Amino acid sequence: MLAQSNPIVSGAVNVLKDISSDEALRFRAEREMLARLDQIDWEATIREEAREEALDEGRQEERQNTLTTLRGLLASGFPIEALVANSTFSKEEIIGQK
Numbered sequence: 577m578l579a580q581s582n583p584i585v586s587g588a589v590n591v592l593k594d595i596s597s598d599e600a601l602r603f604r605a606e607r608e609m610l611a612r613l614d615q616i617d618w619e620a621t622i623r624e625e626a627r628e629e630a631l632d633e634g635r636q637e638e639r640q641n642t643l644t645t646l647r648g649l650l651a652s653g654f655p656i657e658a659l660v661a662n663s664t665f666s667k668e669e670i671i672g673q674k
Contacts, residue, residue: 646670 595602646659650670660667 643669647672 595605646663649659656667659670
């Protein structure tokens with residue numbers, strides 16, 4: 577009923593009827609659909625890998641900035657023990673020996 581009142585739906589119904597009745601056409605349509613799904617999955621994987629890489633780079637940059645700040649505080653006279661106690665870095669990392 578909907579197909580009769582809407583030309584777009586009617587066209588889609590006709591295409592589905594053609595695909596259903598022709599095995600070769602149905603096989604080709606299935607292959608194309610699977611290829612599209614593979615492409616979508618591949619693109620999602622690439623985006624996820626890029627996101628993870630960006631997060632890792634951000635973490636490394638944040639870690640380096642924190643070390644720079646701690647080294648500046650050390651140079652300003654802050655005791656190394658206080659810097660170690662209030663950070664996740666070892667004495668050797670802050671001093672720059674690691």
